Amino acid sequence: MKLNREPTALRLSPSDEVPGWTPAADLLVTEPAAVEILWLPDKRLHLKPFLGRSADLAGAAAELGIAKPAMSYWIKRLSEAGLIRPERVEKRARHRVTFYRCVADRVRVSLEHAPMESYEAVFADFSQRWHGQALSAMSRSLVRQAPSLELCLAHTPSAGLFTTILPREGHAQPPDDFLYYWCRLWLTEAETEALARELNAVYDRYGALSDKANKPVSSLMHLIHVREPR
Template sequence: MAPRWTPAADWLVTDPAAAEILWHPNKRIHLKPFLGRSSDLASASAELGVKKTAMSYWINRLVETGLIRVERTEKRGRHTLTFYRSIADRLRVALKDAPMESYEAVFADFSARWNTTAEQTLARSLAKQAPDLELCFQPYGNGGPFTTIMPREGVEPPPDDFIYYWARLWLTHEEQAALAADLNALYDKYGALSDKSSKTVPALVHLMHVRLED
């Protein structure tokens, strides 16, 4: 039996080939069975739903790029199973080393986890409020038509089942800084209250504030 080794708690990945794997969702998914735990070829293949030949290829790639290594081997009957684990339980890549076509792609990749859930949940909420709402169209600069959702005229605005704002604000530098600080404080306040084990009302929150260049 090969000696065990202990993975690092944290690791900055600098090798370009390893960084390229981590930055692409369809490639880094093959690392999943080995993050924070060990797995053999058959178990990893079954977990990801890929053929053993494909999983074997990716294990070799991950070993070659230094993202995983052999943790141990076990003798089971006439077979010897090899277990692999990520070199660290937390991996990092410098943003400057991201092999993305653009920084827009970085945000698209970062948001992919949440977009489908957000859109489906917003659509369900909108459907519940649809009898009391209207879709309005109006000019916007040289473009358009600009669309927005408004309460129907003469109808009491429905209670907020969701909050969804896009707004362009003109502020001073000091007010911009205060807005950013308020949003960070809001997240910190309710993030500290969040407790999945004892609270039963989940909510999806997305806060964004960025200075627009002239």
């Protein structure tokens, strides 16, 4: 499904009325100009104020923390790409303020249309929130265990400077407040597939037990298992 562009509806004068319209609940985006914006995090950020709601230029600029001229540029670009359109015009003293909204409350774009450089950015974008929360929780754990731990630094031929946290000599191993593993495993094809199945099974088992309403202890869980390119 391609976006329907309506250039005449996007060039409003202060006295124009906005034709009534309803955003789609879901839209697959295929237009190249819109696809480029949606795939690149530093560009699609400018769509945020208009997804599932409407915003004027000043409100969108304030939400994103950018200057109004920059927001004006992005409103024009998002409009020309067919991603947003005017929703209504409100009278404010001696002038009118146009509010814009995304043409759909949820937009999708196929992976096959993504520029190659954007794939890594996708993972960084949707893991940013969780990563920050996990770092904060792990830091608080280290504060509690600090008297029993020490930072160790060493040189390794493959990685250069290597750092890790270990128990202090003469101190008992503190309880595992968190698990944090980075490692490289050399396995057969069958063992690699078995590892992936077991990790998925752990997630499925404990995901089924999760009950936010009735269980007071929350835990963050992050699993990564990926084959390295040969």
